[in-house]
Amino acid sequence: MSSTDVLGRTEGGDLRLAGLTKRFGAFTAVDSLDLTIPQGSFFALLGASGCGKTTTLRMVSGLEDPTAGQIFLGDQDVTDAKPYRRPVNTVFQNYALFPHLDIFENVAFGLRRRGFKSVKPQVETMLELVELGHLAKRKPTQLSGGQQQRIALARALINQPQVLLLDEPLGALDLKLRRQMQIELKRIQTEVGLTFVHVTHDQEEAMTMADTIAVMNQGRIEQLGSPAELYENPATTFVANFLGQSNLIPGTVETATDDVVTVSAYGRRLTLDAGRCRSVSGKVILGVRPEKVQLAAAEADVPSGRNVLSGTVSDTSFIGVSTQYLVKLPSGEELSVFEQNTGREIQRPGAEVFVYWDPSQGFGLDGDQDIEAGAALDEEGAA
Template identity: 50%
Template sequence: MTQHNMQVRGIHKGFGAFQALDGVSLDVEAGELVCLLGPSGCGKTTLLRCIAGLEKQDRGSIVIGSRDVSNLPPQARDYGILFQSYALFPNLSVAQNIAYGLSGDSREVVRARVSEMLELVGLLGSEKKYPGQLSGGQQQRVALARALAPKPSLLLLDEPMSALDARVREHLCGELRQLQKNLGVTTLMVTHNQDEAMLMADRIAVMNQGHVEQYATPQQIYNQPATPFVAEFVGQGNWLPFACGQDGSARVGGLQVQLPQAKALQQGRLFCRPEAVVINPHEGIDNQFHAQMRDVTFLGNRCRMNFELTDLPGLTLQAELSPEAMPRLASQDIRVALPSSSLQVFA
């Protein structure tokens, strides 16, 4: 398949008084898989539909490769799409579903392409079956094969895993990602599931209220969230309010804390991931607090511990460790640390 990049510039879309998209811009590199991630109503599906030509943006442009497709009808935009519901034709066989977008080709070309797609998605031998005879995972593979059969420049995925159970979803996420890499097809995927986005994406656009809050790699989204919304939406986190005194030192409650860098803020919030909390730290680690352990939850590959800070009643911390790294606690009174290198400062 020929690889194409895509540029989305200043897309606005309103529905009456509701502004679904407010100046969204994205660059998607050729062969890249980008996830649009966010809660329901954030605008991610509306953006996908504008790119597909299923909705008409109020302002802005969409360029795929060197073609400005902003005002073209869907059939002229050269993309394949996989819907949340798969949208297979129940009265057509698997082979007929896959061949649906190949009607302009000769019978021999269509037959060869269908066989190629069936082999690609691991369904050789199922060509005569009907969608109702397939599992959810198999239906998804057929829908994907149909989307890829015309060799599109762009693949659009609208919540493609939402109808599958957790185990099948994780397995197919890996398969779909490997298939996308092998084909090199530029792909835009909508999801509200952060695990899917983290597993599959080269880059993630985290959306909120019609805006892109951060557009970065999964590692950057998780480790350096750009806004409080991204920090709260992706993964778990701890928040502690701080204020700076007249001497410039920062304090959480009555306790002095070391910030990761100088900030021109009189007050704000400190953020860190649960796995960054150090339990029973050595003396060289900064930002140590007395704490009382309230509970431990076993989560299979990790343990989640909740603490209340002794000197700051009402402030709690969450820490996560592997079961093997769980400390043997002689009592509930321990020390925890929030190393300044693991903190982020938000206004």
């Protein structure tokens, strides 16, 4: 392939956003965003509704004009390029298939507009890729949601865009189909090797598919990293709460060495790795994921070297694969604990217990932030 083709598409083009800003009147939807998305990666923009993720996507596709900032594809500035002149295609939230055209023509649409004479082989290959070759003559309304979704994907992919934008593409599907499509999308992305930028409010979806996730909040990126990085080492309470569940315990740093930080909280001393602690003096928030916490009936049963808190079981939900506990601390706060079903005795509500975890599993956050940030949003997103 030549280095530049008719659409000005260049090889080796990362998508780069520089100071990208969008204001709607007094409301700042996207606030001076700087971001580089490497070519060939599966990138997720994750955030609650209204966080600016869709606006960012629309600016990349050209459907929205940025108030300030620039968009680069490779070394080319496409900020002012019309949407139909960008080597970027979108899979729309509700698919936006053309109802007056059959599936074949829907998929062929982009190629035809670019003046390709023979489109049949490409369309057939693409329909094969999404495994819907037998539906070529149907109209979009005759297809199920999942099938329409795959056609929308094929219609965008056939143009071999430099960047494929996916705007909550699985939002309209039911849970089972969504799972299936997540795997499918990942497979297709690996197969075609294009850059996918995926916008979603579903943290599980982002974690399943993306190589890199950017968590967005109020027009800014809270944290950027691999799913594991974000989950294990959230940078803010927002990320800790939005991405999965976290037990966040406010405390004060007592001592800090190069390896270990000791925090006093609820009258107990808790330790954590200095490397996972974002603040080593004053107020901190100590976080630990529920599945990293275990229960013991007596303090003597707790292995040595663990962080320990005592409390009362206030709620027990047996899920089967695990049991989820809510443990009320004497201070009134509740910690959640997910215990895998390893055949251990189930603690009933009212039982006095000790919760403990390996200090290396905790993370420390700056104490000067809203401890609840992002928690309600996650519930909203999951609903």
